[in-house]
Amino acid sequence: MAHYRQVGSVPAKRHTQFRRDDGGLHYEELMGEEGFSSDSSLLYHRGVPSAIVDSQVWELPDLTTTANHPLKPRHLKLHSLFEDATNPAAWKALDPVVGRRLVLGNADVRISYVVAGGPSPYYRNAVGDECVYIHAGDGVVETVFGALPFRTGDYVLIPRATTHRWVPDVTDQPLRAYAIEANSHIAAPKRYLSRFGQFLEHAPYCERDLHGPDTPLLVEGSDIEVLVKHRGSVPGGVVGTVMSYATHPFDVVGWDGCLYPYTFNVEDFEPITGRIHQPPPVHQVFEGQNFVVCNFCPRKVDYHPLSVPVPYYHSNVDSDEVMFYVGGDYEARKGSGINIGSISLHPGGYAHGPQPSAIEASLGAEYFDELAVMVDTFRPLDLGEGGLAAEDPAYAWTWAGRGPDDPAVFSNS
């Protein structure tokens, strides 16, 4: 996100001597994207940022995937993945990183869900940027750039290779998080930005809505383990390593630049509306390589006297569409069994749209109280172990009202 920010102490001139109180030098680290040709930040450490004392294999959670074959739309009930969510002892034993269960994935992005209450290990994702939507809960993400508070409705954007740790602030309710892990960078759509990177007037949000770290953490310590998710020659291309650092990675006294983690709350997204139905790109919030992120927010709906407020049927010939139903009452999915915490997957090669009863029911509506986060991918999505475990088998047949000759198929509709 190309907006300059400075936190803590930095020398007046980059790449010059910057001494500690004891007379020794700080250690300057440039963290930059695309070689030295894109956004970067300069961080000033008390210790040597490359000093590791051990490196071991981190056995990652199950990231295997299964093709959506035979092809059909899917309804995945994510809350069912964490049946113990009412038991604090169970969710406090889980953390927001290692506890993630893979729901959907392809070669560009992995989507997982977690219900947790414990602090995560120190962690960094060297595969790509992470965009974690906070379904419920608050807390702090401690990062090498400083503390980043988060709350319900935040997207937490963490650039590739940012060392961080999740610290949920929980009492009687767990943190619920929907993690979108890219194999690339995630940023605002280019069409929202000027050629020099400023948000334009037609964009549904702007710089004032983005919140970065304010102060360095200045943590001391030794032999600190950091879980590193990185690229490797295995199926899926993702492997894990535990690196142990001689000094604490959060020993940064200051940094400046245009690369850092930040939050954006979905309530700060200003919906774009019209007399007739507006297409999904007006709901876009971020983009990565071969996928986009959109949000459907509470909004005034189409105000032509003959408008049909729910979407027309549409065939995503180039993409798979994943809706995560976060809040409110999603009008187009009435009669489908979908609820808060559900995902719908509408794959490429299949025309989808409202359940038929939802069309008449929407006529005359002036306002939709709905909140959903959508990921559209330009390559097909496979089902992760969590996706397979959470499936409602009735969903695919809810438009027709009948399907395979199996009474159990309709048990959830």
Ligand SMILES: [Fe+2]
């Ligand atoms: Fe759609």
